[in-house]
Amino acid sequence: MSVNVKFKSDIEIAQEAKMEPIIKIAAELNLTEDDLELYGKYKAKLSSETIQKLQTKESGKIILVTAINPTPAGEGKSTVTVGLGDALHKLNKKVMIALREPSLGPTMGIKGGATGGGYAQVLPMEDINLHFTGDFHAITTANNALAALIDNHLQQGNELRIDQRRIVWKRAVDLNDRALRKVIVGLGGPVQGVPREDGFDITVASEIMAVLCLATDLQNLKQRLANMIVAYNVDKEPVTVADLGVEGALTLLLKDAIKPNLVQTIEHTPALVHGGPFANIAHGCNSAIATVTASKLADYVVTEAGFGADLGAEKFLNIKTRAAGFKPEAVVIVATIRALKMHGGVAKSELANESIEGLRAGFENLRKHAETIQSFGLPFVVAINKFITDTDKEVKTLLELCEKYSLPVELTEVWEKGGAGGISLAQRVLEVIEKGQSNFSPLYQLADSIEDKITTIVQKVYGGSKVEFSSKAKKQLADFERFGWSNLPVCMAKTQYSLSDNPTRLGRPTDFTVTVRELKPSIGAGFIVVLTGDVMTMPGLPKAPAALKMDVDADGNPIGLF
């Protein structure tokens, strides 16, 4: 293969692909049209009755796809997730993929979709990357309806004695809009509301997104919504959605959004694409309902978690498995030689040049994540996503390193070849599962103190030496104990680029301290967010946003989406 090959863009490949009617895809899963709520010919929600009915069925085996710490070189985790699903499908396994829904904000801002790439994509990618079935719009609406109800409560006499300086519920838009990060609302005089500081998060950072993705059914969703903290009163006691009495209305707004969305890959493998919370201030996985439902419909479920294994997989394994009540059977850790070289100190501009030294140094990042997965009692396979710039010597070196440290490894070419490029990976994953080596347990007990949970993650997952708590965090720990929140799992908000809390320390840093600056109770989601640095919950647009190139052609077909 030559470097000069002109690759087709993702949207070109997607638009050339011929989809099957979603009814036909559903039929392969023994679902009839009555089990579906169609959204056009190629998308459907599964009905509540069907999801309910499936719960008593035996579960298939869940395979988690994670990765090394992300770098600007790109790893292709979603692409491998889709490609592995397609490969299992090609091997005639009954398989489903479970993926997150993309957020519209980044789509309008920075080129780059979230539905896989090349010949390993879920379709219809244009719809999935735009409004899809409206789930995120429903979440935005519920989020902002709650905000309006809080401000209305202030305006109408403030019976709950909410301290307007301590309202923690922010508004949301599913867009990149930096001007909304910090705002003042309620201006214009007494009839226009109570002036106060406020801010907007991108919808994927709304607690409602995390709640929807951890809820097990509609009633559980309602309970979680009721538990959400919106403010503190003048006595500094938490005020919840239940205190406002609007959990029913919010649940009503989310009654369709909670149903997972059935789509297909280019190779007609069925996929549930549903939910997409942030992987820092939330847990970064598709909905629990999608993963569990997929496991009832198929023998194998391939799913992914956000960012690297230190964030996404850790939360998948410590938070999501507990909330949803399942155990995974195996993990795939995605890496590329390019990204490993960056972890080994090679600059992005130098990635096209061979660097055995850089690769060796960067391999340590991969090795750490493999150790982490082992510490959860899970077998794994390393998937090296091949790039055309990888030299034979680099590939050979990496395979030798994996062998030296007993890391099972397979090369994949799913971007170029779809499922055919992931057959050896699929076979290796099946082999690992058949050996039955999974002995999964979360890394900490819920009864551990919040400090201990954090320390366990910092030491066992990040490889750090210790944790320091700011004076604010220490005060919060005491409050949380008093409010009865100590038994919740923790959700670490840390830079995704490094195992440490310093984004410039790539590779495998050691002997570092993680500083906990602040805690944030997400009581509806059911976890305590642990902030170790600045977390951006509302991205901005770049100088030349992707929106400038977007258009529709004369027939209404999308142009300029990736």
Next chain:
Amino acid sequence: MSVNVKFKSDIEIAQEAKMEPIIKIAAELNLTEDDLELYGKYKAKLSSETIQKLQTKESGKIILVTAINPTPAGEGKSTVTVGLGDALHKLNKKVMIALREPSLGPTMGIKGGATGGGYAQVLPMEDINLHFTGDFHAITTANNALAALIDNHLQQGNELRIDQRRIVWKRAVDLNDRALRKVIVGLGGPVQGVPREDGFDITVASEIMAVLCLATDLQNLKQRLANMIVAYNVDKEPVTVADLGVEGALTLLLKDAIKPNLVQTIEHTPALVHGGPFANIAHGCNSAIATVTASKLADYVVTEAGFGADLGAEKFLNIKTRAAGFKPEAVVIVATIRALKMHGGVAKSELANESIEGLRAGFENLRKHAETIQSFGLPFVVAINKFITDTDKEVKTLLELCEKYSLPVELTEVWEKGGAGGISLAQRVLEVIEKGQSNFSPLYQLADSIEDKITTIVQKVYGGSKVEFSSKAKKQLADFERFGWSNLPVCMAKTQYSLSDNPTRLGRPTDFTVTVRELKPSIGAGFIVVLTGDVMTMPGLPKAPAALKMDVDADGNPIGLF
């Protein structure tokens, strides 16, 4: 019928009704499944190809339903629209209804839906009143994407030299949220954007809503979006969406929202429910595409316009017919005896008592609207929506008054009886149409000056004596002349409660002056908004919002929606 009868609520009636699969409803219109994009079993969008294909077909006859000036007593315009459609359906006419989509904001705030009432409703009312097919969410998103792109333009160097004090594009949410009326955005320092005053409108007040509802196809939509004015530069020249170069992206976000939504009434009459702009700062009618498409699919289309005939019908006839290129055949003017009594000075608390005098006085409001419809060259029928509190003597008086002034009139009972309660109205409307008396023309020429257009409406539609322009409005008129906007129709923003610009002057006020305070160019929509008073473009929530009663039952069925 006794006053003590316990009526079922709208939602109870709706949930007891048995819907037909929408595919079956479509089949009656000679549409196949390939013409539809299904949203579940009971909602569908018509495909772009189908809409395109229908354009060459002959058009059916369009019947506009309008009303007297609204009062707190209620008139039931949407209910009559649905009931008349059902009655024509019962008479075996090939008929379609075209209605606006309701906004979620008022749904969460104040009990009262917008999908008809009683046995004259469109279904599934819960879905239509909540997220429906996502059209309003797409509009909200396009509106706010544009706002984010404007603020990003400021942040990234402001090449267009936008005067940040003169940005006229506001953000939007489809909620009642008074705290967002006046806000300051961009706070927090240089990396968080440029601080400036801003505000949010409810989505139905977004110019994009008006644009979508007047666009004739996707390319026309794109052109209208490109024409929208977002700001003025430091030289006070308008800055448009085209200057920002993002009309393609906005069109892409609206590519599905532009397709009309097919649903059915309780009696299985097909209905297109699509779009819903404000009737003050916009033109207050369902989409042009829905009305025109309905006229290609059916021999009769029953559609409505917002508020009374002075606002909704005037704009339907002067703005929408021109943009969409059709002529209506007949008009129905809805009134109730209760509402007429209020126009005649009877207090709301006294409406249950007979008041012949009040009725006689209030009848003048109805008579004025009938004259207005005649001035457009259109035949009409007055529909008196019967209430159980109407006395025989009141009914007799009203019929005599109608006879005296030669107003064709029919009593309807569509709320209680559905189509069966509207048969005589339907027969009378058919009679009027068969006589072929329609000689429709708009009331003014586009070449008339903006002042003359306004004066024509004030004198011929409102019955006022003259128009005064504030100094601000006069200066704007000069600017608009210079910008080449004088040939656009005008869109009057006036109180809906009175024919005058004073909401307390009910009945038929005379010898009044209308004061034009300010003009607002909606160049994408293609009209100049004429502000004659304060217009609320972001409603607030009441002390006890409807949201407090909303919920889902154990099976996920909505509770507490009307």
